[in-house]
Every structure is written in C-alpha cells, then in structure tokens.
Amino acid sequence: MAHFICVSCGKEYPLDTREYRCSCGGLFRLAYVPPAFNRSLIDGSRFDLYRYRAFLPLEGNSWRDVTLGEGATATIPFDEHLFVKLDYAMPTLSFKDRGASLLVWHCRNIGVDKVLQDSSGNAGNSVAAYCARAGISCEIYVPKGTSPKKIKMIESHGATVTVFDGTRDETADACRAKAADEGIYYANHVYNPLFYQGTKTFVYEVFEQLGRIPDNLFIPVGNGTLFLGCRLALMELFHSGCIDRLPKLFLVQSERCAPLFGSVGENARKIVPEPTYAEGIAIGRPMRAAEILTGSYPGGQEVILAPEDGILPARNLLSRRGFFVEHTTAATYAAYISYTMSHVLEGDSLISLCGAGLKSEK
Ligand SMILES: Cc1ncc(COP(=O)(O)O)c(C=O)c1O
Numbered sequence: 001m002a003h004f005i006c007v008s009c010g011k012e013y014p015l016d017t018r019e020y021r022c023s024c025g026g027l028f029r030l031a032y033v034p035p036a037f038n039r040s041l042i043d044g045s046r047f048d049l050y051r052y053r054a055f056l057p058l059e060g061n062s063w064r065d066v067t068l069g070e071g072a073t074a075t076i077p078f079d080e081h082l083f084v085k086l087d088y089a090m091p092t093l094s095f096k097d098r099g100a101s102l103l104v105w106h107c108r109n110i111g112v113d114k115v116l117q118d119s120s121g122n123a124g125n126s127v128a129a130y131c132a133r134a135g136i137s138c139e140i141y142v143p144k145g146t147s148p149k150k151i152k153m154i155e156s157h158g159a160t161v162t163v164f165d166g167t168r169d170e171t172a173d174a175c176r177a178k179a180a181d182e183g184i185y186y187a188n189h190v191y192n193p194l195f196y197q198g199t200k201t202f203v204y205e206v207f208e209q210l211g212r213i214p215d216n217l218f219i220p221v222g223n224g225t226l227f228l229g230c231r232l233a234l235m236e237l238f239h240s241g242c243i244d245r246l247p248k249l250f251l252v253q254s255e256r257c258a259p260l261f262g263s264v265g266e267n268a269r270k271i272v273p274e275p276t277y278a279e280g281i282a283i284g285r286p287m288r289a290a291e292i293l294t295g296s297y298p299g300g301q302e303v304i305l306a307p308e309d310g311i312l313p314a315r316n317l318l319s320r321r322g323f324f325v326e327h328t329t330a331a332t333y334a335a336y337i338s339y340t341m342s343h344v345l346e347g348d349s350l351i352s353l354c355g356a357g358l359k360s361e362k
C-alpha cells in the first residue's frame with residue numbers, strides 16, 4: 001500500500017494524513033513502486049492519462065468522477081531536430097491538469113471537503129477546476145500581479161481567490177499559515193507527491209506516441225513539478241527496460257529568476273527575483289530544490305537560462321507556426337534557441353508547450 005515518507009527523517013505517514021509535510025519540516029515522498037512499464041498494461045480504450053492507471057497509485061474508481069479528460073496531448077515534429085508536446089491542449093489549458101487530477105482525486109479519496117492552495121495562476125486554476133468537478137470547496141491564494149484572466153478562470157469554477165500583496169514565495173507562506181491556523185487541507189502541487197504521479201504521464205505519452213524518447217528534453221522549472229514527474233517516469237521506463245538510454249534533461253529557468261542556475265550541491269542560490277514575462281517559473285525559493293539538484297539521474301541534467309529579450313520573439317515564432325502559447329512556455333523555446341546557438345546538441349529534442357497563449361495578458 002502506498003504511503004508517504006519524510007525525506008529528511010524517514011518517518012512514515014499513511015496516505016490519508018492531513019499533514020502536508022513531516023512534523024520535522026521535511027517534505028514527503030511517495031513510497032510506491034508501479035509495475036514495470038509495459039504496453040500491455042495500458043488501457044487502450046481511454047484517451048486520457050488514466051489509460052496509464054496500472055502505473056498510478058489509485059484506489060477504487062472515484063478517479064472517474066474527478067477526471068476532465070486530461071492528457072493524451074499530441075507530440076509532433078516542429079522541425080527536423082525538434083518535437084513539441086502540446087500540453088496546453090488540456091481542460092484548463094496547462095500541463096498542471098495532469099497533476100491536479102491525481103491530487104484532487106486523492107483529496108476526494110481521503111474525504112477532504114475543503115482545500116487551500118497557492119499558485120502563480122495555472123496550478124490554482126487547475127486545482128479549482130478539478131475541485132469543482134469533485135465537489136470540493138476551494139480557496140486559491142495568488143500573488144499580486146497575477147494575470148486577471150487566470151483569476152477569472154479560477155473564480156469561474158466557484159473557488160475563492162485571495163490576491164496576496166507580496167511575492168509568489170510570500171503568498172505561499174501566507175497560504176500555509178492560513179491552512180495551519182484554520183485546519184484546512186493544504187492541497188499544494190509542490191508538497192503533495194500525488195501531483196508528480198500525474199505529471200509523470202507526460203513521459204509515458206511521449207514514449208507511447210513516438211515509440212522512444214528524444215535525446216534531449218527541455219522542461220520549464222519553477223518548482224519543478226513537471227520536471228520531477230518526468231524524471232521519475234524516465235527512471236521507470238529505464239528500469240523496466242523500455243528504453244536503454246536516458247535523455248539529457250535541460251531545466252529551463254528565467255534569467256531573471258534562476259535559483260538553480262550555478263548552484264552548488266543541493267542548495268539553490270539565494271536570489272532576489274526580478275519581474276519577468278515568464279511568471280510561471282518565477283519561483284525564488286523552490287521547495288524541492290535539493291531533490292531537483294541531487295536526485296541521481298544518469299542521463300545528465302543541466303540548468304539553462306531563458307533570455308528575457310528572447311521571450312517575445314520566441315512567442316511570435318511559435319504563433320507564426322500555429323502554436324499560441326503563454327510567455328512562460330515561450331521562455332522554454334527561447335532557452336532552446338539560445339542554447340543551440342552556442343552549443344552543439346546531439347540527437348533530437350523535445351520541448352513542452354505547457355501553457356496556452358490565451359491566458360497571458362501582455
Ligand atoms: C505554463 C507553465 N509552465 C511551467 C511552469 C513551471 O512549473 P513548476 O513550477 O512546477 O516547475 C508553470 C507553473 O506555474 C506554468 O504555469
């Protein structure tokens with residue numbers, strides 16, 4: 001039976017705990033080993049991420065009442081060297097639906113009737129939508145300056161939005177304080193390991209769609225929820241013998257907020273974030289920095305920067321080819337362009353287009 005384990009002291013917690021982290025302050029990881037990945041276990045009758053449910057820590061069938069049909073996004077060639085995966089084609093227009101679906105299923109499964117969450121916009125929007133579907137009441141904290149469109153979308157799902165007058169990190173602190181004071185379940189995408197079980201399906205899909213994994217994956221990293229899910233799934237595919245070579249992982253951060261760039265050991269750099277178009281990855285203090293930086297990944301990983309002045313041109317290049325994405329997603333492409341101008345990349349690459357353009361204001 002899956003359960004949580006504190007990464008700092010090893011204490012174990014049952015899945016239905018109402019704590020979001022260990023009493024020692026340590027973060028939870030999920031003790032769960034799926035069966036070896038094998039196409040014969042995929043449910044070919046479903047065209048959403050639950051086709052992979054044999055590899056997810058689900059109990060019962062209540063996920064059927066929570067899913068909005070997320071996942072199964074297209075993975076298509078952009079040019080002869082690059083694939084794009086259209087994760088903006090999701091129910092709430094970002095990749096966060098992969099994780100929110102599992103996270104909110106979990107809340108419902110353990111009998112939670114109200115959740116609190118903080119977000120730069122997309123995760124909150126996604127959690128609000130899945131809570132609406134699951135009949136769970138929801139309050140989302142967003143930092144001042146969050147795009148009004150994202151706020152409207154969150155409210156449209158019946159969630160309460162609290163706009164906090166502070167940075168993204170201060171907003172998270174305030175939200176956690178409220179959760180603790182009022183005993184409300186903190187359904188947070190960064191803390192809760194169930195979220196990463198959802199984001200790992202990104203890699204399952206690429207593998208199923210292409211029959212292999214491209215040599216280099218470019219992934220935007222703020223808190224690293226897509227990145228950690230992808231790394232987890234890649235290790236699963238590797239250990240199950242589906243792939244014999246792990247791709248290199250490129251972690252894209254904004255040059256205006258890059259705590260993981262140039263860091264030494266397991267500690268993120270202390271930085272003062274500056275305003276950036278890439279609001280989705282503007283995380284000054286990523287909670288799982290140690291896990292991101294030190295997790296053993298034989299395929300190799302490197303943090304690279306998205307140049308701020310490359311974001312709008314990259315967004316235009318993508319939309320001129322039919323892909324209308326938000327600025328944070330354009331930043332991933334900008335980082336790819338900038339990297340390939342100064343380095344030779346071996347093999348082919350894939351970037352995730354994980355947020356839709358309709359959400360950005362600027
Ligand atoms: C469009 C988009 N891309 C990337 C990210 C980064 O995700 P994470 O903070 O989990 O690394 C976000 C987060 O909000 C996002 O909205």
Ligand SMILES: [Zn+2]
Nearest residue numbers: 006009022024
């Ligand atoms: Zn602990």
